[in-house]
Amino acid sequence: MDIETRFWSKVAKSERCWTWTGYIGPHGYGTFRDGRGKAVAAHRFALALALGQPLLGLALHKCDRRDCVRPDHLYEGSHDDNARDRRERGRMPRGSRHPHAVTDEKTACEIARRWKQGERQTALAKELRLSKSLVNQIVRGGCWSHVTGIREPVRDFAARLTEAQVRVVLRRLHAGATQISLAKKFSVCRSTINHIALGTTWKHLHRDPLAAVPRKG
């Protein structure tokens, strides 16, 4: 997969904003690993792609959605532009009064609470008639963090599978399944599976002898 295809595979396009579905950093901006493994801001990467050249200035949003990577919602600007934008943003309403809002404070809190209690994002999205990516953004603190209090996003490679699924992954790895085939089966990236195999995530399940993965090398 070339870098552009990989980049756009992590974007959920809508009629308005194009939401970054990959890792969201603590400041709410999407983060993408470029070809050399360097972490870059996703919106900055999107704008450079659209302009066909590296940016000299800052990549700024016209839409006030930090996780938006839609090129025509972005522009290249200076620190002065950024300061002016921030002043203007400071006067803008937050939450449900905001023009891009697609849910309200109460719903965002409910999602955060029920997700913490173990409900699946997909089920919540379906029940509340919201997009899966919005629910995902909420539980990761990418949006509505001012009401949900979720500031530190959960690292996304750990969050997407349930414990039961991880047990299945471990058993299949043990039985010789490749990481790529498991990543496809569970619709997660290969690094998710790799982290499980290495015990970086879900380490406690490795104590289960049925689930243990033989170490190679």
Ligand SMILES: [Zn+2]
């Ligand atoms: Zn936007």
